[in-house]
Amino acid sequence: MISDDEIMQAFSISDSEGYWKLLDSYCSYVYAIVSSHVRGLASEQDKEECIADIFIETVNACRKQNIDSLKAVVSSIAKRKSIDLFRKLSGKNRYSSYMEEITDEPADYDTPETFSAGRTEKENLWNEVKKLGEPDSDILILQFFYDKTAKEIGNILKMTAEAVTKRSQRARQKLRKILTESEVI
Numbered sequence: 001m002i003s004d005d006e007i008m009q010a011f012s013i014s015d016s017e018g019y020w021k022l023l024d025s026y027c028s029y030v031y032a033i034v035s036s037h038v039r040g041l042a043s044e045q046d047k048e049e050c051i052a053d054i055f056i057e058t059v060n061a062c063r064k065q066n067i068d069s070l071k072a073v074v075s076s077i078a079k080r081k082s083i084d085l086f087r088k089l090s091g092k093n094r095y096s097s098y099m100e101e102i103t104d105e106p107a108d109y110d111t112p113e114t115f116s117a118g119r120t121e122k123e124n125l126w127n128e129v130k131k132l133g134e135p136d137s138d139i140l141i142l143q144f145f146y147d148k149t150a151k152e153i154g155n156i157l158k159m160t161a162e163a164v165t166k167r168s169q170r171a172r173q174k175l176r177k178i179l180t181e182s183e184v185i
Contacts, residue, residue: 034051037085057077136167136170140172
């Protein structure tokens, strides 16, 4: 591995040479940081773009100030950028795109009365599922509306498959209890 002093000297000679030495020295390290934060959410292209942004910001930081520890600068920028990417990919906007796909359009054979009754039931169920809160509501929605497996849901929500399965069971029990109580009343 090239020392920080050698990389900084390379920057004083040429930005291009400094950039390549920085890249050679820290590319694997930055890739590991980014991958650990966005595992299961980001495509390789997303990761590569994030890594490129990290190195560009690191180069700009090297130009602006005297740096004691290049590794500290690289790691802090990498962590911040990868967390930003994680938030971008896993935020509520990700689930809102799923929700927009769900339709309440009536089937051709429904009469207005059956459609209205079915819609009311769907709305009640939907409201009760949303009342469960996150991540329980997200788990049920991904599981039953999008046929995601526990492992896939775990990757999306950053949980183990076992935790997803257990939370799904508990959420369904809560939902069953709520719905049976509302039918009795």
